[in-house]
Amino acid sequence: MERIRRLLQRKTLYEPLEGGSESPDGEPIPHSKQQPFSWLDYSVFLLLGVAMLWAWNMFLAAGPYFQRRFESDDRLLRNFQSAELSVSTVGNLGSMILLTKLQARASYPKRIVASLVLNIVVFTLLAVSTRLFLGVTASVYFAFLMLVVFSASLATGLCQNGVFAFVSGFGREEYTQGIMTGQGVAGVLPCIAQIVSVLSVPEKKSEQGAPLESSTSAFAYFLTASVVSTVTLAAFAFLLSRHSPRQRIKRSLDSEDSENDPERFVRKSVPLVRLLKKLFWLAGAVFLTFAVTMMFPVFTQQIQSVRDPHSAPRLFQPASFIPFAFLLWNIGDLIGRVSPAIPGLTLTSKPRLLFILSISRVIFIPMYLLCNLRGKGATISSDVFYLLVVQLLFGLSNGYIGSNCMMGFVEWVDEDEREAAGGFMSLCLVAGLTVGSFLSFFAAGSS
Template sequence: MNRIRKLVTPSASYEPLLDNNEANAGDVDDRSIAEDGESRLESRFSLLEYSIFFLLGIAMLWAWNMFLAAAPYFHHRFDSSEWAVKHYQPSILSVSTVTNLASATTLAKLQKNASYSKRITLSLMINIVVFSLLAFSTVLSKGVSVGVYFAFVLVMVFGASLATGVNQNGVFSYVSGFGRGEYTQAIMAGQGVAGVLPCIVQIIAVLAVPEQKDGVRQESSKSAFAYFATSTAVSALALASFFYLERRQSRAVSKVLDEADDETVSDNADRKTIGLWTLFKKLRWMALALFLCFAVTMVFPVFTAEIESVRDPSDRPRLLQQATFIPLAFLLWNTGDLIGRVSVLIPQIPLVRYPKVLFSLAISRLVFIPLYMLCNVRGRGAAVNSDAFYLFFVQLLFGITNGYIASSCMVGAAQWVAVEERHAAGGFMSLMLVAGLTVGSLLSFLVANA
């Protein structure tokens, strides 16, 4: 635990907006009241709290990654309509990110007297309902027309994306109140795991179904039911864990309030609203780096759904057939993303101290777009005739750069604002993240039609 705390917690020299007592908060075991009136626990690192935030990070992006990993299943459901097959992936991305952006923008402005714990609870409950409906749809809607099921999927995407936007705002704002960078890193690492596990579930689900004699395998509705039901279980587990964390925090806060001066607490009861432009001026390089990072990243789902193995279709092993090759490619990208998020723990490369460098790295990721075009897009042939080049150089490296830049920006943002601005800064950075996803998803239509 001490090692994680020492690796992740920034040094006092990089906290110009914090006083000495705040800079050394990780070395004391007292409880205090935040300047904005909200109870804030300045305690020693807790592995239990780290684990709960890690689980909340998994739940935050599990829905998003499950929709991406389920691409082969949706492809099978829409294969009777050429238009649906071509546009379901960009449609899912666009509905998801536009909804996410709208909710994140609205909630980022609604700071006064906001209950971030209620936002987290609401978002997880929405996810439970959405993925329960998706799970049962794989069994009960087999005879539904393509158009009706296409609309149903987009409605479910809307619900899941609304939940994700609410969850991102709630969790990143909530964790900022702890004043601990390692808890934010736990959320980012959990998001990385949320990308890896659905892909593994998808690959196992596909390989578990016997291949048909004619060499064409059909996606199993039972397998789809299993991984959508898994999403429901993940959200339910995260909700139960958060309830426990809330009770734990409430007991500690009650103790603080009992010992605090009632008049002081009353005078500071209302949370100060921090303007988004004010936050942008303080966080502009990190905010722009985060925005550009995810805007560029959004080309990868479209390319991943379109790129095939360079092996001859009649000579491909099952793992390289399209039904498994797509989730395999997602798995490599998300594994890289997880590696990048965890690498923030390495103190030798603390780029959170250099926001302009992070911004430059975010721009440089544009080079991956032509690299994707060198691969076997839609079976048209590859300039670099190698699956290893695509999987391990393009996908894995693209994921690593995304994870490192994103995690560095989110973890480092709290160090550039005052204590009373941390909650607002967490919500603002999640807004910039979603804005990047939205712009990138809209531009993905150009890639899909290229």
């Protein structure tokens, strides 16, 4: 009996936080220690994951439209995508560093709401820009685009910091896995939409040979991002309302204690050094995973099918083959994000193994060099090798390792450190993306 009692006591170390998050009015939201899993809550967190990355995928999907807006300026036409990537990652990282330091009085639901509202405003303005002010110069539109990209990166930082910190208060790894799955879905759906749009209309090119995209398609892309953020905002408000009755009950039971307990309203600030010591392997794994991952967009934009472009089906021509390759990478990423939901496939208790796996992903970079880069010929002349072995497995490894890291950190910190740890892990993720985005320029130059 004594052994059973010790096991039960050990299990309670990973119960959900009490009062770990705040409602929009600034009051803590307590969660029941025996809070059951809810598919409804899971669905809301999945939707939050979709909204978190949907905006960025809309920028990628609208690349041909931006090419048309910049076709009058060859310098901007060549460099606008690199500028998008740099501005976005730097803005995202800067906001994450600032938000991670502002832990003590952080209202994570407010951060989530602010991010969704900002996304709605940004992408509504982009949608309007496809109908109005079409006569502005390329340099003016470039300045506008960089401003909205920077704003969207701030929204992404708010969302990442808020969502991963907020979900940790529920004490359920399944909800974190739902967020990661939603991010994977956000990568798959825009690729499908782009392929359908390319195959359903006659192919058009600019004088420089860049594929064009109509203002109508771009308007639909940007408006869709606004709609997704709006629906997510409504769903998140519903999630908060679902837990408000428990908040009122808890407040009535603990009214006397709350008057004399300032910790219920001021969250303890957790030093980042302490979090790094406890989460060194997981933080390092998620950083390396996403740093290496940022190499794949550079190679995917340059690799062509090994088939003769003059006789190949339209799916294997560059205008559709490139988004098809993105789609397979994102399908692999989605499978990887979903896999840890199966108990036998989780590695959350093995952080050192996750770190080793994250390092081993570097092998995919020379594998890209074996493919048909810029149509110069492939060492391994096979689209199957490129699409299924390189793209699909590279994406799968990204989703699998990333999800395990973001699900498992709650097992390695104290209860009162979980929310701060969630923000810290999301900071490491964004730092990996930022470092990888700058390293990708070297990869592009060497290829």
